[in-house]
Amino acid sequence: MTLASRRSLTAYTFLALPLVFFICVRFGPMIYMTAMSFTNWGLLRRKSEFIGLENYVNVLSDPVFLKALGNTLQYAFIGAPIVIVLGLCIALLLDAIPKGKGLFRLIYVLPYITPVVAVSWVWRWMYQPPPLGVINLVLGALGLPAGEFLNSPNQALPSIMGVNVWVELGYCSTIFLAGLQTIPKELHEAARIDGATGRQVLFKVTIPLLAPITFFLTVMEGIQFLRIFTQVYNMSFQAMGGPLDSAKSAALYIYQKAFNNFEMAQAGSASIILFAIIMAVTLVQMKFLDRKVNY
Amino acid sequence: MKRLRGALLLIALLSLAAGISAQTVTITYWQYFFETKVKLVDELIKNFEKANPGIKVEQVTFPYETFNQKAAASIPAGEGPDVITLFYGWLPMYVKAGYLQELPKSDFNKEYFDKNFYSFVAESVDFGGKYYSVPTAVRTLALIWNKKLFKDAGFDPEKPPKTLDELAAYARKLSKYDAQGNLVQAGMAMQPTGQGHSWIREVLFRQFGNVPYSADYKKVGYADAKAAEALKWYTDLIVKDKVGYPNFVTDDVTAFRSGKAAMNVDGSFRIAALKAVKDLEWGAAELPSHNGVKSNYASYWTHGIVDGVKGKRLEASIKFLKYITSPEVQELWLQRVGELPATPSLSEKYKEDPFISPFLKGLAYAKASLFIDEAGQRNVMVDAVDEVYLKKVDPLQALKNAAAKEQKLIDNFWK
Numbered sequence: 001m002t003l004a005s006r007r008s009l010t011a012y013t014f015l016a017l018p019l020v021f022f023i024c025v026r027f028g029p030m031i032y033m034t035a036m037s038f039t040n041w042g043l044l045r046r047k048s049e050f051i052g053l054e055n056y057v058n059v060l061s062d063p064v065f066l067k068a069l070g071n072t073l074q075y076a077f078i079g080a081p082i083v084i085v086l087g088l089c090i091a092l093l094l095d096a097i098p099k100g101k102g103l104f105r106l107i108y109v110l111p112y113i114t115p116v117v118a119v120s121w122v123w124r125w126m127y128q129p130p131p132l133g134v135i136n137l138v139l140g141a142l143g144l145p146a147g148e149f150l151n152s153p154n155q156a157l158p159s160i161m162g163v164n165v166w167v168e169l170g171y172c173s174t175i176f177l178a179g180l181q182t183i184p185k186e187l188h189e190a191a192r193i194d195g196a197t198g199r200q201v202l203f204k205v206t207i208p209l210l211a212p213i214t215f216f217l218t219v220m221e222g223i224q225f226l227r228i229f230t231q232v233y234n235m236s237f238q239a240m241g242g243p244l245d246s247a248k249s250a251a252l253y254i255y256q257k258a259f260n261n262f263e264m265a266q267a268g269s270a271s272i273i274l275f276a277i278i279m280a281v282t283l284v285q286m287k288f289l290d291r292k293v294n295y
Numbered sequence: 296m297k298r299l300r301g302a303l304l305l306i307a308l309l310s311l312a313a314g315i316s317a318q319t320v321t322i323t324y325w326q327y328f329f330e331t332k333v334k335l336v337d338e339l340i341k342n343f344e345k346a347n348p349g350i351k352v353e354q355v356t357f358p359y360e361t362f363n364q365k366a367a368a369s370i371p372a373g374e375g376p377d378v379i380t381l382f383y384g385w386l387p388m389y390v391k392a393g394y395l396q397e398l399p400k401s402d403f404n405k406e407y408f409d410k411n412f413y414s415f416v417a418e419s420v421d422f423g424g425k426y427y428s429v430p431t432a433v434r435t436l437a438l439i440w441n442k443k444l445f446k447d448a449g450f451d452p453e454k455p456p457k458t459l460d461e462l463a464a465y466a467r468k469l470s471k472y473d474a475q476g477n478l479v480q481a482g483m484a485m486q487p488t489g490q491g492h493s494w495i496r497e498v499l500f501r502q503f504g505n506v507p508y509s510a511d512y513k514k515v516g517y518a519d520a521k522a523a524e525a526l527k528w529y530t531d532l533i534v535k536d537k538v539g540y541p542n543f544v545t546d547d548v549t550a551f552r553s554g555k556a557a558m559n560v561d562g563s564f565r566i567a568a569l570k571a572v573k574d575l576e577w578g579a580a581e582l583p584s585h586n587g588v589k590s591n592y593a594s595y596w597t598h599g600i601v602d603g604v605k606g607k608r609l610e611a612s613i614k615f616l617k618y619i620t621s622p623e624v625q626e627l628w629l630q631r632v633g634e635l636p637a638t639p640s641l642s643e644k645y646k647e648d649p650f651i652s653p654f655l656k657g658l659a660y661a662k663a664s665l666f667i668d669e670a671g672q673r674n675v676m677v678d679a680v681d682e683v684y685l686k687k688v689d690p691l692q693a694l695k696n697a698a699a700k701e702q703k704l705i706d707n708f709w710k
Contacts, residue, residue: 043367044392130477131555132544144479153685227483238488239540240674243681260670262367 043262048102055269064115065270067245068253076225076281078273079161083221084214086165087172092266093172103175112170120234124150127235150198150235156242160235164228172217179213185233185269215289216219220284221233224277227251320611322604326596328361331567332631336619340621343618350611367394370394371603375610377604383419383595384666387708395427395599398615398633403429404501404621411638412570414423415593415663428599430633433562433655435591436498437491438462438583444469444480455558455578457586459502459528460542462558466538469557481539483555485532488590491547492676494560494582497662499525502585511707512665517700523691530683530690540684551577562594564652566633570650591659595637627642665694667708675701 012137037055041048059065094104110120125148130136149159185204207214231252233239241248241256254274258267265289324340326332333356340352355376357365363385369375371394381389389395403426408417415434420428442452448469456462466482473479485491500507500517503525507517533540543550548565550556552572560582569577582591598619600612603675618624627646635654636642642658645651666672677698680690688696 044388044394046371046393063314127541129540129544130473130475131479136477140473140477143475145475150538153681182399237546240677241683243541244678259364261668263333 004269020131028079033268034272037272039265041265041268048265056268056273059270059273062224063247064245065250065253068248068250069240069273069277071246071248072226072228072250072277075161075164076156076222079225080163080218080221083165083168083172084217087217088176088207088210088214090173090207091171091176092179094177105177106156108173109170111167114167115232116167116230118169119163121229123159124235127159131230146201150237150247151243153246154241156236156247160228160231160247161243162262163235164225168221168224174223175212175213175217181209183209210287211291215285215291218289219285222281222285223278226281227253227274250277299430299521318349320349320607321353322377322608322611322615323353323355324378324380324615325355325357325362325366325374326380327357327359329359329564329632335627335631339619339624340387342385343615347611350372350614352615358537363521366394369534372605375601376600377608378600378615380598381428382669383428383430383597383663384669386597386599387408387419387667388667389423389599390422390427391708394602396602396604397425397427397602398429398616402613402617409651413593413637413639413658413661415587415661416595416637419663419665420597428597429616430595430597431620431625432628433593433637433658434634435493435593435654436560436562436582436656437466437563437579437653437659438558438581439551439579440558441551441554441556441568442578444554449556452576453578455580456583457580459499461529462583463532463536466532467536467557470538472537472538478537478539478543479555481543481550481556482536482558483532484543484550485539486541486547486558486559487677487680488541488673489547490560490562491680492694493594493664493672494528494591495526496676497664498582498590499529499585501590501662502588503528504586508664513707513709515698515702518547518691518695520691525696526674526679526683526690526694530680533680533684534590541680564649565632566650567631568633568652579650581656582654589660591661593658593659593663595634606692637640668704671704673706697704 002015036053038050039048039053040054090108094101096109099102112187123134127135127147127149128136129151130140130146133149135149139146148155150156187205187209188201191205196204208257228249231248232241232252235257236242236247241251250270251274254267256268257263257270324336326336333354336354340354343352344350353472365379366375366379366389370609375394379395386395405417405421408420408426410428416430418428420426434699438455441457445452445455450465450468450671456465462483464528469480469482470478471480478599487495496517499674500522503521505517505525507522532538538558540551544553544555547556548561551559551561551568554575554577566579569575581589598616600609600616604612620637622636622638623642625638625641628634629636629642629651633651635651635658637659640654644652645655664672675697678700679693682693682696683690
């Protein structure tokens with residue numbers, strides 16, 4: 001056995017254990033769930049029978065699920081781009097300041113390392129209507145009308161999305177900042193010497209060179225927003241997903257089907273649908289965004 | 296030889312010990328976590344074990360939010376309890392699933408329930424002549440009011456409103472606003488997610504002349520003009536009179552406790568908790584009437600024996616069930632928790648208690664909605680209120696939507 005093959009054998013051995021774990025707790029249940037989504041499995045039913053696509057038909061014709069799907073897409077297609085753009089802006093600013101970079105970075109990353117449940121409850125309280133909520137207190141002091149936030153079917157979703165943007169911003173700006181620091185200074189200098197303006201440097205050098213990072217973050221944030229759950233669960237009254245389901249995400253719908261209604265198979269079919277959507281979105285992103293740029 | 300004799304003696308002793316322990320039966324009892332109830336049951340178990348040597352009872356509790364999940368997941372796995380306390384609104388679901396066993400007819404039959412319990416209890420635990428559970432206590436709704444806020448608004452603190460019209464007039468005067476017109480003190484807490492949905496469903500609808508359900512609760516009947524008038528009365532308090540709105544100061548209970556809501560409709564289970572709040576002077580009164588009609592909503596938690604419990608454990612479970620529903624325990628339950636005895640005759644001596652009597656009076660004419668999916672059905676009514684108040688949907692249309700949704704839930708359950 002050569003040294004190289006012995007080395008790779010060692011690597012395989014070490015990788016095998018997590019793989020077994022991964023197969024048991026990830027793929028196993030996924031395959032089981034897929035199979036069960038074609039039955040009428042429920043916690044309150046003794047026997048499950050094969051019922052074909054009935055769960056899929058039921059779930060897809062449930063107006064609440066369609067509403068939750070629509071909400072989920074709003075979270076992802078509005079929330080994720082905002083996070084990416086803001087994250088990049090903050091990283092660029094952080095990169096530009098000579099002093100206190102560490103402190104600012106810490107401040108931006110704090111929300112991300114705080115438990116989401118705590119963040120959600122603090123915001124839930126800040127969003128409270130007068131006379132309790134801090135935000136409305138400020139609005140009132142400025143003589144402005146009170147915002148309804150989580151109590152309004154139009155504002156609940158943006159209010160929750162805003163919190164998630166605030167949380168994810170810390171992560172995105174940190175990764176972007178790390179990316180910015182890997183761009184060789186010579187490239188910027190060369191561009192400057194060639195007479196490029198600041199804007200040209202940004203759009204022709206910096207942003208293209210950040211492409212792999214941007215791609216990574218787009219995929220990660222896309223998934224993050226598509227499976228949004230904890231914020232919605234904790235920030236809506238009785239965990240119902242906002243007034244009239246206005247902020248309910250697909251993940252919360254799945255949770256409620258499974259653990260409030262005990263309809264495991266229906267929850268399973270809804271999970272498969274969400275899984276397919278996340279997969280499709282990610283594949284599209286990979287096709288169009290995964291480009292290597294070299295100078 | 297000596298050694299052999301010693302060994303034989305040891306074996307004899309061991310088998311004796313094993314024989315004794317085989318005679319001891321341990322049963323597990325589950326209820327949701329409600330502090331006063333859990334403490335009381337701990338004591339009851341001690342009394343029960345003393346009176347029944349050879350039976351041990353283990354109490355296990357879970358938070359209300361996850362109780363149903365735990366029960367539904369553990370019973371089929373065979374890891375559940377022997378005796379379990381469930382909300383009556385969950386009963387049809389568990390009975391249909393076959394998770395509870397029929398109680399022995401010799402002890403628990405129609406005659407027993409008709410003789411010992413309020414009629415709404417007897418009706419709602421009867422599943423085609425079969426009985427699966429027995430309650431200890433029942434609860435009703437009452438109007439509770441803050442005496443200090445009444446005084447501040449110039450009302451007699453001992454005279455709560457008696458009719459719905461009076462209630463609305465009082466609520467308007469008891470509401471306070473800031474410079475921007477934001478509500479800072481609610482005249483009346485408006486919280487359909489709390490007891491509000493039951494107040495609408497079983498009380499307001501009936502008071503406006505509607506019959507919300509067929510007698511067997513299999514047909515929804517509130518999608519008509521009369522019920523719409525009731526819903527309009529309720530939502531007008533939010534939209535037009537602005538005396539309160541859902542989630543004001545978190546929820547109705549918090550708002551009332553903190554003196555931010557002058558009136559609320561709440562259940563008898565709140566008596567002990569509200570009495571414990573410092574500086575809160577409050578009173579309880581029968582729910583306001585309308586058009587001369589009185590109505591109330593009753594509910595209860597009820598104890599059953601899980602399917603699959605057999606032999607000695609079943610015998611022990613039945614003994615325990617009988618004990619925790621005995622008159623003696625029912626009275627303790629009232630004193631320590633605030634829930635009313637499920638046996639009418641036991642409440643006689645509390646007729647004069649200012650806090651308990653209004654709830655007791657309500658029992659005489661209360662209805663217990665037969666829920667098949669309590670959370671789902673609650674949500675339907677909450678959505679109806681939200682549609683009117685947040686989306687300006689016409690009350691009748693909102694009720695039509697609600698009735699269609701609830702009918703679907705009911706039909707799916709019984710099909």
